[in-house]
Amino acid sequence: MKSKTIILALAMSCLILIAKFSFSYKSGKPPEKLTESQPPVKVYRQSPVDQNPGNIGKKMNFSNVVGSWKSEEDENWQFIFLSNGTCIERYVGSSSDTSNYSISNTTPQCGVIVPIDQTTEYLKLSFPADSSKNNCYLLNGTTDSTLSISPLESYKVFMFRKQQ
Numbered sequence: 001m002k003s004k005t006i007i008l009a010l011a012m013s014c015l016i017l018i019a020k021f022s023f024s025y026k027s028g029k030p031p032e033k034l035t036e037s038q039p040p041v042k043v044y045r046q047s048p049v050d051q052n053p054g055n056i057g058k059k060m061n062f063s064n065v066v067g068s069w070k071s072e073e074d075e076n077w078q079f080i081f082l083s084n085g086t087c088i089e090r091y092v093g094s095s096s097d098t099s100n101y102s103i104s105n106t107t108p109q110c111g112v113i114v115p116i117d118q119t120t121e122y123l124k125l126s127f128p129a130d131s132s133k134n135n136c137y138l139l140n141g142t143t144d145s146t147l148s149i150s151p152l153e154s155y156k157v158f159m160f161r162k163q164q
Contacts, residue, residue, distance in 0.1 A: 065147065085102065145162045
């Protein structure tokens with residue numbers, strides 16, 4: 001009986017966390033970074049390949065991340081990835097953030113334990129002006145015209161279109 005109560009309490013805690021993060025990302029704006037007083041949430045999730053059996057065994061091609069990308073949900077939000085590893089994030093009405101980006105397949109990412117297999121790729125933005133600030137995303141996929149990323153703190157999917 002005691003183990004059922006513990007399992008129920010853990011399930012309720014997980015649901016509250018999921019609801020909290022889902023609500024905070026509905027605006028379509030870039031996610032807020034957790035502060036030191038808020039420990040990172042450990043997220044265990046399936047890779048997009050696991051969620052789409054048609055992609056099993058295929059390594060995704062992320063070489064086309066270089067370029068200018070505008071959010072499909074919010075045209076004020078834009079990423080510019082340069083070939084030298086620099087990323088410029090712009091939001092109309094705000095100052096631009098410049099970071100260094102890397103794409104890797106390692107764990108942890110920004111303090112979050114993530115699944116690793118031959119198909120997962122993660123985008124990390126490191127900010128030289130503030131060495132404690134990092135943003136990490138799961139790279140869901142890219143094409144010549146589309147970039148799909150998900151913040152590790154949520155299951156929200158952000159879609160971007162490549163700008164000419």
